[in-house]
Amino acid sequence: MRGLRPYGGVRHVPSTIVRLFGAFALIGAFVLVGSAPARAGDNTFVEVTPNSVQAGSRVHLRASCDNANNRQAEVTSDAFPRVSLRPDNGFLTGEATVPGNKPAGDYPVHLRCNNGQTASTTLTVLNMEQPTKGPATGGGGTAGRSTGSVLLLGGAATVAAAVVFGLVSSRRRAGGS
The missing domain is CATH 2.60.40.1930 (Macroglobulin (MG2) domain)
Structure with a gap:
């Protein structure tokens, strides 16, 4: 291998790599010391x-x-x-x-x-005033009472029609085979 020299059965790392590692370690130490939080009792x-x-x-x-x-x-x-x-x-x-x-x-x-x-x-x-009730934004509270029941009945009728249509369709296919 290039750059590694055997010495007594142990391979040594080239001095350039050792110097680079040392430089990075020194820079890391300065960064850590510079960013350390202030200790209690310093002021x-x-x-x-x-x-x-x-x-x-x-x-x-x-x-x-x-x-x-x-x-x-x-x-x-x-x-x-x-x-x-x-x-x-x-x-x-x-x-x-x-x-x-x-x-x-x-x-x-x-x-x-x-x-x-x-x-x-x-x-x-x-000292902001706290509202005593929520803002009047709708949310169903202002809707008429009959609207909810009409929607419920309409939804139930749609489901029933889909079931009847499905049954009639399946009987036609079964009878036509």
């Missing part, structure tokens, strides 16, 4: 999910207080009551419910860490 932040909600809905809070994610932190906002965030898998998490009568608008959400660091984000509260 201070607060997130509200979802960041736009209907009044009366529940939101999830997630935060980081740099190296103090093993202690509780506090989140305040005019959109919901004060929340204590607790350590959870390297982050601080909690939940809050926006009161149903909260006016629509943008509300700042403030994180205060035990180490003195702070962060803020915004929660948008929507």
Whole structure:
């Protein structure tokens, strides 16, 4: 085989292939390091999910207080009551419910860490009216009552006519043979 040289019963891979493999491995390592997600504790932040909600809905809070994610932190906002965030898998998490009568608008959400660091984000509260009944799109509810029974009788008559026609046709074929 070309390019492979026997050495003590073991065949060696040409150095060009080894260099190419090494180059691809190095590029792959840079890609993996460059695309790694940020670790908890690298900075201070607060997130509200979802960041736009209907009044009366529940939101999830997630935060980081740099190296103090093993202690509780506090989140305040005019959109919901004060929340204590607790350590959870390297982050601080909690939940809050926006009161149903909260006016629509943008509300700042403030994180205060035990180490003195702070962060803020915004929660948008929507207050869309909920319909009391579905839209009047028809769907049979506005059709007259006699229409359904006429269609039912017409369908039954069509099926009966098809059966009679089939029986008459089969008797003619059987008698004509």
